[in-house]
Amino acid sequence: MAIKKIKDVVCRKKMTAEEAKEKAEHNKIIYYFCSKRCEEKFLKAPENYLKLVG
Ligand SMILES: [Zn+2]
Numbered sequence: 001m002a003i004k005k006i007k008d009v010v011c012r013k014k015m016t017a018e019e020a021k022e023k024a025e026h027n028k029i030i031y032y033f034c035s036k037r038c039e040e041k042f043l044k045a046p047e048n049y050l051k052l053v054g
Pocket of ligand 1: 008010011012013033034035038
């Protein structure tokens with residue numbers, strides 16, 4: 001029950017923090033990614049992905 005589900009904002013895969021391979025900080029929020037590839041896509045254009053969240 002302490003497992004926190006997080007979402008890869010690039011590919012929208014749901015996972016736990018332990019399953020995440022990469023993470024990046026943007027505007028003081030940590031985002032988790034399933035792969036380096038997703039992280040790179042996010043860092044190139046974070047706004048594109050943040051629009052989709054909330
Ligand atoms: Zn991903």
